[in-house]
Amino acid sequence: MSKPKLAFFKLSSCAGCQLSVLNIEPVLLDVLGAIDITYFVMAKRSNYHGPYDIGFVEGAVTSPRELEELKNIRRECNLVVAMGTCACFGGIPSIKNFTGMTQRQMEEKVYSELWDIKSIPVQGIDYYIPVDHYLRGCPIDLEEFLTLVKSLLKGVNPHFRFHSVCNECKLNENICLLVNRGKACMGSVTASGCNALCPSLGRECEGCRGPASDCNAESLAKTFSKELGLDKADIVRKFRKYAGNTSEFSKGAGDNE
Numbered sequence: 380m381s382k383p384k385l386a387f388f389k390l391s392s393c394a395g396c397q398l399s400v401l402n403i404e405p406v407l408l409d410v411l412g413a414i415d416i417t418y419f420v421m422a423k424r425s426n427y428h429g430p431y432d433i434g435f436v437e438g439a440v441t442s443p444r445e446l447e448e449l450k451n452i453r454r455e456c457n458l459v460v461a462m463g464t465c466a467c468f469g470g471i472p473s474i475k476n477f478t479g480m481t482q483r484q485m486e487e488k489v490y491s492e493l494w495d496i497k498s499i500p501v502q503g504i505d506y507y508i509p510v511d512h513y514l515r516g517c518p519i520d521l522e523e524f525l526t527l528v529k530s531l532l533k534g535v536n537p538h539f540r541f542h543s544v545c546n547e548c549k550l551n552e553n554i555c556l557l558v559n560r561g562k563a564c565m566g567s568v569t570a571s572g573c574n575a576l577c578p579s580l581g582r583e584c585e586g587c588r589g590p591a592s593d594c595n596a597e598s599l600a601k602t603f604s605k606e607l608g609l610d611k612a613d614i615v616r617k618f619r620k621y622a623g624n625t626s627e628f629s630k631g632a633g634d635n636e
Contacts, residue, residue, distance in 0.1 A: 386431040433531060
């Protein structure tokens with residue numbers, strides 16, 4: 380019986396999620412006994428065309444070329460996984476959507492030679508194709524990655540709970556950085572799954588995993604303004620940094636006002 384074929388693809392991103400996969404070498408070697416990584420340019424010299432059983436896509440769509448590549452990935456893969464916040468929501472690249480510039484103005488600001496540059500507003504991959512599963516985070520959480528791979532190999536759907544990071548802080552008995560330290564922590568509106576990594580190290584949550592299932596971004600934005608004294612521009616930047624394309628974080632940024 381042939382092993383399931385896995386493929387890893389990169390669109391516009393920093394490649395941090397793919398690098399994270401490579402950083403689990405001891406466990407990855409065990410998983411390799413059950414799978415065939417057929418395509419992974421960052422890790423392999425020899426890569427092969429599909430079809431593939433599972434395709435992991437890192438990065439957002441920022442150009443017509445990437446859109447065509449993404450559509451081809453969807454055709455070649457039985458299951459498609461959005462890997463990381465850029466693929467899920469647009470991520471850091473999506474900040475350009477809110478600059479007020481035209482695509483041409485943005486291209487002129489970034490590039491010195493424009494003859495071969497074609498860009499479009501940044502979107503996560505499910506804006507264009509059906510996506511079967513999501514791995515949030517910047518970068519992804521490795522335990523979630525392994526859970527997803529093991530579940531799919533068993534033919535079952537993984538059960539990820541996207542309550543807020545605040546729940547994980549309470550489980551870790553962390554001091555609340557918002558209430559006790561006056562830090563602009565996004566944990567109350569951000570999806571869990573990272574084991575409250577940043578707050579556990581004394582750093583406020585930046586919202587990299589996108590909105591939680593019970594997200595109340597408007598309320599948190601008011602708290603940032605009235606209780607912490609953040610100005611409107613700072614609040615908007617916080618909600619647009621990773622998942623500004625989502626309807627939930629758009630409310631925090633006041634885009635519907």
